Amino acid sequence: MTTQIFIDGAAGTTGLEIRERLAGRGDVTLLTLPEERRKDAAARREMLNDADIVILCLPDDAAREAVGLIDNQRTRVIDASTAFRTDAAWTYGFPELEPDGRARVAEARRVSNPGCYPTGFLGLVRPLVRCGLLPADTPVSVNAVSGYSGGGKSMIAAFEQPDDPAAGDTAFRAYALGLGHKHVPEMRGHAGLTHAPIFAPAVARTYRGMLVEVPLHLHLLPGRPSLRQLRDALAEAYHGSALVRVQQDQPAMLTVEHAADSDRLDLFVCGSDDAGQARLIAALDNLGKGAAGAAVQSLNLMAGLAETEGLRL
DSSP, X not given: OOEEEEEETTTSHHHHHHHHHHTTOSSEEEEOOOGGGTTOHHHHHHHHHHOSEEEXXXXXXXXXXXXXXXXXXXXEEEEOSSTTTTOTTSEESOTTSSTTHHHHHHHOSEEEOOOHHHHHHHHHHHHHHHHTSSOTTOOOEEEEEEEGGGGHHHHHHHXXXXXXXXXXXXXXXXXXXXXXXXXXXXXXXXXXXXXXXXXXXXXXXXXXXXXXXXXXXXXGSTTOOOHHHHHHHHHHHTTTXXXXXXXXXXXXXXXXXTTTTOSOEEEEEEEETTTTXXXXXXXXXXXXXXXXXXXXXXXXXXXXXXXXXXXXX
């Protein structure tokens, strides 16, 4: 008997990507609504309660509403919005982040899918905080650039429609200049940091892909850890992971498309021991490990299937 899956919001960017990863699989059955009934509240409620696992690809308020429509104890939920990412009643859907993460996701009834930027940031920072190389009260900043698909339909239109006055020829846009980005509480909370990081996001003129960078003054950290110590700590944290890969070499250059069209997370420790400075860099696909790939990974674990089934390594 296959696992019954319903994607609420299947017509959006993340929903379509999830459907691609589930297409042709014999271990899941995708429940769908006819187009004319997609916004029918009664039809949605029926599907939400018929499914074994529901994946919500909706705005925050709509996601909360959808959860409220589930009136049984059997249906499990993966939510891709930001609505529940810092809610202690929900399991955070980054299985590799904590030693017991896979088991917690596998057993969870409610899983909150991580944000794309937080995935890169937490992948770099959380293991270092946990092992003590990076004290929790260290002031941290994070610089990141994403493909424009991360902004959803409106941003995609702004970059791709020539007649849109917002499109222009801009290759790089910094935003959230007031430091109020909604991902910051998620970053601080799941990293275990005392202070919120300074988050400087940007969008590049490329459809998908992402680089997330955390610079560190190693000479200001206790014990002045070396690049090798940082790299070894990350490698130990993700030992055996098929999707999170700690690279042993320092590249001459990284592009935002480095991990595009994949569901993996590549981590790099760059910098100079002589200068006492490090550049921790995460490369991922904002639609892959940063969204749809992460949701399908959690789905696989919750359904008792192979963790990487349907994913792009």
